[in-house]
Amino acid sequence: MSINAVFAQDVNCFDVARKGILSDIKSLFEKDKSVVNAIDDKGSSMLILACYRGNDAVANFLIDNKAEVNYVSKNGTALMACVVKGEFELVDKLLLNGANIDLKDQNGMTALMLAVQFNNPEMVKKLVEEKANKELKCNQNKTAFEYAVEFNYEEIINLLK
Structure with missing residues (x-):
């Protein structure tokens, strides 16, 4: 259009x-x-x-x-x-x-990585339950788990283990 x-x-x-x-x-x-x-x-x-x-x-x-x-x-x-x-x-x-669920933006970020960055454990749990790929890496070569560790989000770290 x-x-x-x-x-x-x-x-x-x-x-x-x-x-x-x-x-x-x-x-x-x-x-x-x-x-x-x-x-x-x-x-x-x-x-x-x-x-x-x-x-x-x-x-x-x-x-x-x-x-x-x-x-x-x-x-x-x-x-x-x-x-x-x-x-x-x-x-x-x-x-x-x-x-x-696993598409990436221009920075290589996925929905799961964004849920981690926005410190939303409930959304992380939902996306993991929906089979989001936890192994994908962004353009900075980090996984969602590595972002959780970087920001010290304990609840999210436990969800992603």
């Missing part, structure tokens, strides 16, 4: 992703179904923006309408955004809809 197509009638789909309501995204979708995979000028998808902003209603609509759940922007994936924001329900929904 061209970016110009999503600015019709002064409705910016990326603003809808960030802070719009369900009726806003439904209206855009009725006009152009490809809006679910629109990418902004910084390389973020609508789904990633909705996830980072905690706009659950729009994120759920995008997932339900087949937004690309494995798109990787310079800021990572929708799953990574949900991990960073502690959005457990959206993490579940993304995984149920085919999100790859």
Whole structure:
């Protein structure tokens, strides 16, 4: 979808992703179904923006309408955004809809590594239960476990042993 197509009638789909309501995204979708995979000028998808902003209603609509759940922007994936924001329900929904738990961002970080860095033991536990690969290394050649040790996050260290 061209970016110009999503600015019709002064409705910016990326603003809808960030802070719009369900009726806003439904209206855009009725006009152009490809809006679910629109990418902004910084390389973020609508789904990633909705996830980072905690706009659950729009994120759920995008997932339900087949937004690309494995798109990787310079800021990572929708799953990574949900991990960073502690959005457990959206993490579940993304995984149920085919999100790859082990994708890496431009720094080689995975969702599991981000859960460690944000000191979220509950999210680490969830991702480990969902079979996140604990052996993957980022661009700095560190695993999630090595980050936990570096930050001295004892609870997370025990989860990753």
